[in-house]
Amino acid sequence: xxxxxLSAVAGVSSLLVLxxxxxxxxxxxxxxxxxxxxxKTVTLSVQSWVGAQANVxxxxxxxxxxxxxxxxxxxxxxxxxxxxxxQGRIDAILEDxxxxxxxxxxxxxxxxxxxxxxxxxxxxxxWFVPTYFAxxxxxxxxxxxxxxxxxxxxxxxxGGKGQLLDGSPSYVTNDKALVANLNLDYQVVFAGSEAAxxxxxxxxxxxxKPFLTYWYKPQWLFEKVPMTEVKLPAYKEGCDADPEKVAxxxxxxxxxxxxxxxxxxxxxxxxxxLKNFKWTLExxxxxSLMIADQKLTPEEAAKKWVGSHESTWKAWLPK
Amino acid sequence: xxxxxxxxxxxxxAALARSVVKHRAFGKLLLLAVVAAVLIPVVNARWASGTWxxxxxxxVSDPLxxxxxxxxxxxxxxPLFLYFFGHVSxxxxxxxxxxxxxxxxxxxxxxxxxxxxxxxxxxxVRLAIGTGVAFLVxxxxxxxxxxxxxxxxxxxxxxxxxxxxxxxxxxxGLSDRTYRALRPVLDTMQVLPAFSYxxxxxxxxxxxxxxxxxxxxxxxxxxxxxxxALGLRGADGGVMEAxxxxxxxxxxxxxxxxxxxxxxxxxxxxxxxxxxxLSMAVIAxxxxxxxxxxxxxxxxxxxxxxxxxxxxxxxVLLAIVLDRVTGAAGERLGDxxxxxxxxxxxxxxxxxxxxxxxxxxxxxxxxxxxxxPQGWVVNIAEPVNxxxxxxxxxxxxxxxxxxxxxxxxxxxxxxxxxxVRDGLQGLPWWSVLLIVATLAWLIGTWRTALTAVxxxxxxxxxxxxxxxxxxLSQVLAAVAVTLVVGFAIGAVAARSERLERLLRPVLDVxxxxxxxxxxxxxxxxFGVGRAPAVAAAVVYALPAVIRITTQGLRQVSPAAMESSxxxxxxxxxxxxxxxxxxxxPALLLAVNQGVxxxxxxxxxxxxxxxxxxxxxxxxxxxxxxxxxxLVAGAAIVCLGLMLDRVTxxxxxxxxxxx
Numbered sequence: 001x002x003x004x005x006l007s008a009v010a011g012v013s014s015l016l017v018l019x020x021x022x023x024x025x026x027x028x029x030x031x032x033x034x035x036x037x038x039x040k041t042v043t044l045s046v047q048s049w050v051g052a053q054a055n056v057x058x059x060x061x062x063x064x065x066x067x068x069x070x071x072x073x074x075x076x077x078x079x080x081x082x083x084x085x086x087q088g089r090i091d092a093i094l095e096d097x098x099x100x101x102x103x104x105x106x107x108x109x110x111x112x113x114x115x116x117x118x119x120x121x122x123x124x125x126x127w128f129v130p131t132y133f134a135x136x137x138x139x140x141x142x143x144x145x146x147x148x149x150x151x152x153x154x155x156x157x158x159g160g161k162g163q164l165l166d167g168s169p170s171y172v173t174n175d176k177a178l179v180a181n182l183n184l185d186y187q188v189v190f191a192g193s194e195a196a197x198x199x200x201x202x203x204x205x206x207x208x209k210p211f212l213t214y215w216y217k218p219q220w221l222f223e224k225v226p227m228t229e230v231k232l233p234a235y236k237e238g239c240d241a242d243p244e245k246v247a248x249x250x251x252x253x254x255x256x257x258x259x260x261x262x263x264x265x266x267x268x269x270x271x272x273x274l275k276n277f278k279w280t281l282e283x284x285x286x287x288s289l290m291i292a293d294q295k296l297t298p299e300e301a302a303k304k305w306v307g308s309h310e311s312t313w314k315a316w317l318p319k
Numbered sequence: 320x321x322x323x324x325x326x327x328x329x330x331x332x333a334a335l336a337r338s339v340v341k342h343r344a345f346g347k348l349l350l351l352a353v354v355a356a357v358l359i360p361v362v363n364a365r366w367a368s369g370t371w372x373x374x375x376x377x378x379v380s381d382p383l384x385x386x387x388x389x390x391x392x393x394x395x396x397x398p399l400f401l402y403f404f405g406h407v408s409x410x411x412x413x414x415x416x417x418x419x420x421x422x423x424x425x426x427x428x429x430x431x432x433x434x435x436x437x438x439x440x441x442x443x444v445r446l447a448i449g450t451g452v453a454f455l456v457x458x459x460x461x462x463x464x465x466x467x468x469x470x471x472x473x474x475x476x477x478x479x480x481x482x483x484x485x486x487x488x489x490x491x492g493l494s495d496r497t498y499r500a501l502r503p504v505l506d507t508m509q510v511l512p513a514f515s516y517x518x519x520x521x522x523x524x525x526x527x528x529x530x531x532x533x534x535x536x537x538x539x540x541x542x543x544x545x546x547x548a549l550g551l552r553g554a555d556g557g558v559m560e561a562x563x564x565x566x567x568x569x570x571x572x573x574x575x576x577x578x579x580x581x582x583x584x585x586x587x588x589x590x591x592x593x594x595x596x597l598s599m600a601v602i603a604x605x606x607x608x609x610x611x612x613x614x615x616x617x618x619x620x621x622x623x624x625x626x627x628x629x630x631x632x633x634x635v636l637l638a639i640v641l642d643r644v645t646g647a648a649g650e651r652l653g654d655x656x657x658x659x660x661x662x663x664x665x666x667x668x669x670x671x672x673x674x675x676x677x678x679x680x681x682x683x684x685x686x687x688x689x690x691x692p693q694g695w696v697v698n699i700a701e702p703v704n705x706x707x708x709x710x711x712x713x714x715x716x717x718x719x720x721x722x723x724x725x726x727x728x729x730x731x732x733x734x735x736x737x738x739v740r741d742g743l744q745g746l747p748w749w750s751v752l753l754i755v756a757t758l759a760w761l762i763g764t765w766r767t768a769l770t771a772v773x774x775x776x777x778x779x780x781x782x783x784x785x786x787x788x789x790x791l792s793q794v795l796a797a798v799a800v801t802l803v804v805g806f807a808i809g810a811v812a813a814r815s816e817r818l819e820r821l822l823r824p825v826l827d828v829x830x831x832x833x834x835x836x837x838x839x840x841x842x843x844x845f846g847v848g849r850a851p852a853v854a855a856a857v858v859y860a861l862p863a864v865i866r867i868t869t870q871g872l873r874q875v876s877p878a879a880m881e882s883s884x885x886x887x888x889x890x891x892x893x894x895x896x897x898x899x900x901x902x903x904p905a906l907l908l909a910v911n912q913g914v915x916x917x918x919x920x921x922x923x924x925x926x927x928x929x930x931x932x933x934x935x936x937x938x939x940x941x942x943x944x945x946x947x948x949l950v951a952g953a954a955i956v957c958l959g960l961m962l963d964r965v966t967x968x969x970x971x972x973x974x975x976x977x
Contacts, residue, residue, distance in 0.1 A: 032416035032528050033468050033609055048620045074607040075616055076526050079943040083391070084526045084607070105391070156729035157848035157928065159737070165847065169934060170941030191847045192934055193926040195619045199842040200928075203715055203725070292621040295700065 031072060042263075042270045043072040045081045045090045048168065049194060051218055054287035055094040055119065057298035059277055061306055062313055067269050077170040082258075086112040091263040092274050096256045097123055097172060107258075114264040116257030120278035125172065125216045125250035127164070128227035133210040143182060143232050150185040152210045158187040165213040166190045167197040174246040175214055178232070181247040186212070201225055218281050220288040272318035279312060347760050355753055362749050371748045371779035379781065380946035387945040390522050400523075408529040411475065415528055419471035427458050427691045429680025430467070436672040438640070442647035450644065453636035460699065462611060463691040466633045469600050469610035472528060473593075476535040480592045484540040488547020488588070492581075493573075498548060506963075508541045511956050513602050514922045514936045518948045521606050521940075531599075531608030539595040546588030550581025586649035590642060594831075597638045601631075601833035605940065615835050624707045624839050625700030631836045638831035711843035728850035731796075736849050740792035744785060751788075752776060758965045771964035774957040783954045789931035790921055791958060793849050797856035797917045802910060805861050809868025809909075810894060819869060826862035834859060834923045842927050852924025852933070859923075860916035864909045871905020872898050907968055914962045921955055932958075 031043070042063055046056045060071040074090055082102040084090045106113040129140055139145045150162030157163060164186045166175050175188045191197035197213070198221055204211045205225040215227060232249035239248040257274065264271050283305070290301035306313060394400045422430055431454040439447030457466040491498040517534050524530040554577050562576045578585075604612030614630035716723030743751070755775050760768035778787045812819045837858060845851040875898045883897045899906070925933025932951045939948015 031609070032412045032419055032471070046617070048616075050621050053617070053620065074526065074609070075604065075613055075620075076607050077605075077941040079941065080521060080526055080606070083521075083943065087395070087525045089525050089527050089607070155846070155848070156732035156850070157846075168941065169938035189847060189928060190930055190934055191842075191928045192924075192930075192937060193619070193838070195622050195839055196842045196847055196851075196927045198622050199839050200847040203711070203843060203846065206712065207716065292623075295621070295623055295626070295704065 031074075033072070040068070040268075040270070041070045041072060042092070042267070042274075043074060043090045045084065045093045046073045046075045047078060047081065047093075047095065048075065048170070050220055050288045050292045051121075051284055052095045053291055053298050054284050054301070055277075057291070057302035058279075058287060058305060058313075059094060059274065061299065061302035062316070063270060063273065065306075066313075066317060067273060069270050079170070082106060082113070085258060085260050086110065088112075088260050088262060091260050091267065091270075092116065093258045094274070094277065095119055095121070095123075096258055098253050098256075112261050114259050114261045116259040116264070116275050118278060119255040119257055121218055121255050121281050121284055123216060123218070123253045123255045125214070127175075127230040127232065128213055128215045129230060130205060130208075130211065131226040131228045132208055134228040141228055141230050143184070143230055146212070146230065147183075147185045149210070149212075153186070153212050155189070157189050161185050161187040162212065164188050165197060165200065165211060167214060168192070168194045171214075171216075172250075173214060174240060174243060174250070177244055177246045181245065182233070218285055218288070220285060220292045223285070223289055224293060269318045273316055276316040276318070278316070283309065283312065344761055348757070351753070351757055351760065359749060359753075363747070370744070371782075371784035375780060376782040377780050379950060383946040383949060387522060387943075394523065394525075404523055407533070408524050411529040411532045414475045415471050415532065418474050419468065422467045422471055424684075425676075425680040426683035427454070427463055428683035429676060431455060431458075432679035433672075433676035436675050438644050440668055440672050441651070442644045446640070446644050446647055450640045453633070453640045456636055457633035458691040459695060459697045460629045460632060461691070461696040462614065462630055462633050465609070465611045465614050465630065466637075469612065469634070470637070472532060472535075472603075472608060472610060473596055473600065476532045476539065476596050476599075477593055479532070479536045480539040480596060481543055481589060483536060484543025484588065484592060485547050485585075487540070487544035489551070491544065491548035492551025492577075498552070501544070501548070505541045505545050507956055507960070508537070511959075512919065512922050512936060512952055513538050513599055514605075514940060514948075514952070516952070517602070517606050518940050518943075518945060518952075522943075522945065526607035528608055530606045531603035534606070535596050535599040535603055538599050539592045542591035542595060543588040546584045546591065547581070550584025550588075551577050553584070554580045583649055586645060590645040590649070593641050593645060594638060597634060597641070597831070598833075600634055601835050612833070615833055619835055619838065622839055623700065623704065624836070625703035627836045627839075628703050629699050631833050634833055635828055635831045639827050642827075642831075707840055707843070711840065714844060724844040725846050728845035728848070728854075731853070732848060732850050735796055736792060736853070739796060740789050743788040743792050748779060748784065755961060755965065759961075762966070762968050763964060767964040767967075771961045774960040774964075778954050778957045781950050781954055781957075783932065783935075783950060786931040786935065786951070787954045787958060790929075790933065790955070793853055793924065793929060793931070794856075794914070794917050794921065794958070794962070797853045797860070798910075798913050800853065801857050801860045801864055801913045801917065804857070805864030805909065805913065806868055806906070808861075809865045810872060810898075812865065812869045813872035813898075814890075822865065826865060829858060830862040834920055838923065838927055847928035849924070849929050851927040852921075852929030855923050855927060856917040856920045859920045860913050863916055864913045867905055867909040867912060868902075871902035871909070874905070875901045904968075907966070911963065911966045914966050915959065918955065918959045918962065 044056050044059060046053055056073055060073065063069040063071050074084070076084060076090075078097070078099065079102065081090065081093055082099060085093055086106045107115065127143075134141055137149065140149050146162070153162035153164075154160070155163045162185060164175060164179060164184075166173055166188050167190070169190065169192065171194075178184075179186050179188055191200060201211065201213060201221065202225065212230070213227075215221075221227075233247060235249045235251045240246045240251070257277065259267070259271060259274060264275075267274075287301050287305045290296045290304060291298050294301075296304070394404075425433065431451055434454055435447045435451035438450040454466075457463055487501060491501045513534065516537055517530070520530045520534045520537075524533060558576060558580065559572070562572050567575070600608075600610065601612040601615050604610065604616045607613075611630045611634050615627045615634075618624075618626035618630060714724050716725045746754075752772050752775055756768050756772045759771035778784060808822075812822055834855060837855060841851040841855050841858075845854055872894075879897055879901060880893065883893050888896070921929070921931075921933040922936050923933070925931070925935070925937045932955050935951030936948050936955070938944065939946075939951065
């Protein structure tokens with residue numbers, strides 16, 4: 001009896017302690033690993049692919065060395081990154097491939113996220129075959145002939161059909177619908193992560209085996225394993241509106257930057273710099289390749305690039 | 320797997336027990352057959368379909384999506400978030416920050432010295448050296464700062480888990496009703512894949528350290544609670560009676576008798592909690608926890624096994640050291656009686672430890688060596704990557720005579736995984752339930768059989784029947800491989816002390832290695848698909864199975880071994896007719912653990928092309944899709960419950976049968 005009383009009192013009082021001191025706004029919270037108070041910190045989201053690491057590495061290097069900020073990076077998937085951006089856990093996403101639902105919710109409705117302009121790189125998703133295979137069989141690059149080659153793309157995992165290799169579950173894909181709607185004799189096999197997909201592609205390429213894969217540009221792997229795109233029915237505005245009925249190619253998406261609204265207003269030089277940040281496909285690929293292929297750390301890669309491209313980044317610095 | 324579980328009893332048990340078991344089993348089978356004969360025609364007429372009938376599913380995705388939307392719309396303004404979750408979150412941030420600042424202020428020398436001194440005090444010189452080396456290696460690998468971030472997070476998470484677990488365990492240990500209510504909850508939490516509760520936690524707390532700590536606490540608290548309850552309930556009746564007869568109050572009894580008697584279990588609980596928490600270190604990085612896990616995860620993006628390994632080694636070392644130190648502390652507690660004089664000298668010793676650590680920390684501070692010196696860094700990434708490249712290039716295919724690993728994977732998929740999956744999916748749904756009921760009832764009681772059937776039915780009701788059977792086929796295949804390999808190695812290791820000593824560190828490493836690290840090598844060897852998923856599961860579950868098998872075979876009484884030897888039995892006969900039957904409980908435990916562990920890596924399988932439920936959970940997390948992720952997570956739990964009931968002999972049976 002006494003024990004029950006005691007525990008009840010303890011429970012209530014601990015609740016009081018927790019709630020007694022007023023509201024706690026989680027959006028105003030900093031990371032426990034952030035720098036000491038007084039230093040200016042910017043938190044950037046790094047997505048899992050190397051291109052995104054390259055953007056962040058260069059932005060981080062310049063923010064730290066030219067503008068005197070401390071930069072934290074947080075690695076999260078794309079959709080959770082939007083939530084985090086809206087809550088102020090991160091200040092900016094530097095490369096977004098188009099998330100209409102999130103945009104409607106956070107940019108238009110809640111206004112907690114502000115567009116930060118073009119990254120300067122255009123992204124494109126498509127189906128690819130290795131160039132060594134496309135050279136031997138030039139007609140494979142048209143989707144109408146894919147069924148003819150289904151046999152050659154077969155693996156144990158795809159059973160009796162050809163294998164269309166898909167990647168990480170966080171990426172935008174219509175491939176299941178495409179295979180069904182275009183009547184292709186293929187099975188979509190999800191690699192489950194980009195690391196698994198890249199490893200598999202490299203193993204195929206080492207043996208010069210044919211394969212068909214979902215892939216995207218810009219991507220450093222093209223430099224290691226040249227691949228040729230398979231033409232799907234041309235993309236028209238709105239042809240991918242109904243995810244069940246898609247029967248057209250993926251669009252070319254100018255990649256976007258997004259900033260947390262509070263940060264965009266009060267972020268000072270850092271916010272201005274991130275809005276100005278804009279580079280080209282070649283620039284991004286150069287840095288990505290240093291990270292992924294030469295195995296430099298992102299910081300070393302950024303340093304190398306910054307050393308040789310002064311005219312490009314000078315323009316990003318706020319006056 | 321079914322074959323192994325039924326084959327073992329056939330060889331085992333004394334003749335009398337065997338006839339009793341057979342008799343009872345026969346009765347159960349007969350009853351089941353009667354029930355089936357009545358129900359199946361009815362069920363078949365009503366819902367005639369191979370897979371789970373549409374009419375019996377419950378759509379949970381709508382309410383889940385609505386909940387998720389509500390949280391997103393209200394988390395910045397609703398009082399529940401402002402006045403409760405907000406404070407929880409702030410408390411976590413403050414405590415992690417406090418620990419982190421202390422660790423940084425102590426510098427690398429101070430932290431290493433403090434850790435080594437504590438280890439020396441509680442566990443002896445050898446472990447103290449091991450602890451010091453573990454910390455120095457973290458520095459050498461250029462992982463000092465991430466290691467400290469992980470350590471800070473772990474300290475807070477483990478403390479919170481221990482407090483929470485001990486409180487729950489106390490309640491369950493002292494009251495039967497609480498115990499009965501808590502047990503299924505704790506059981507469920509043990510099989511719930513960590514990934515699937517990252518999702519709701521992230522939804523509420525947003526990404527970052529608070530979400531990571533809370534997910535870790537939810538994952539790591541159950542073993543503490545379970546073992547605390549076990550320890551308290553197991554208190555010797557005679558001692559308790561004696562204490563009570565001295566007229567003590569309930570609180571005195573708890574503090575002076577029950578808790579001290581349970582200290583071994585309490586320390587084992589602490590040990591388990593630490594291990595579980597560390598195993599979350601990498602998974603938690605998916606929600607922005609930072610630290611070592613984040614390094615592993617980033618290395619994965621650039622397909623850099625070497626860098627991932629460099630970040631994993633500190634985790635592995637930390638885990639092994641903490642495991643050994645808490646284990647040794649437990650043994651010491653068991654040995655030494657606590658008299659007043661030793662308590663006093665203990666205080667003095669602790670004082671020395673504190674002074675020593677502070678002295679080293681100050682020395683580090685004054686010589687300005689707080690940060691790990693940049694020159695003392697060893698880069699292991701490159702040689703490791705070269706080794707992995709060489710291995711995968713030479714083993715992948717075209718090895719003369721035996722074929723490459725890719726060919727094996729292909730054959731395994733075509734000849735084992737495909738038939739099992741198609742077979743399971745081809746069975747009418749009611750027959751799956753019937754098989755589950757039969758297996759569970761044969762090994763347990765009607766209660767466990769009912770749980771197993773209900774768990775399986777819940778999977779159907781959630782509308783994930785097909786993917787669940789796909790996952791089940793992979794789990795069965797992985798368990799079968801694990802058991803065959805594990806029993807073989809375990810049987811050999813039980814005979815040779817030297818082999819066992821050699822194996823021990825290897826098993827330790829594989830048990831604690833973050834699974835993300837072997838994701839790339841596994842794909843490089845077996846290609847994308849279900850075969851690498853099975854391989855990853857085998858790697859993860861094998862150490863425990865080998866360990867339990869070895870221990871079980873070792874514990875067979877020397878007298879029985881000796882007498883069989885004197886009867887002229889060969890090694891093989893001895894193993895088959897004496898050791899295996901006598902070690903049956905341990906072997907069944909190995910089966911059970913194998914199943915649970917294999918199921919725990921289903922999600923890692925999803926990351927290498929395993930598809931099915933594992934992929935759905937990852938998908939849910941990546942797309943913020945609560946409905947898909949949680950339903951798949953729940954289905955994994957149901958599969959776990961079902962498999963656990965089917966493989967775990969219940970107490971009633973072991974008491975009467977063997």
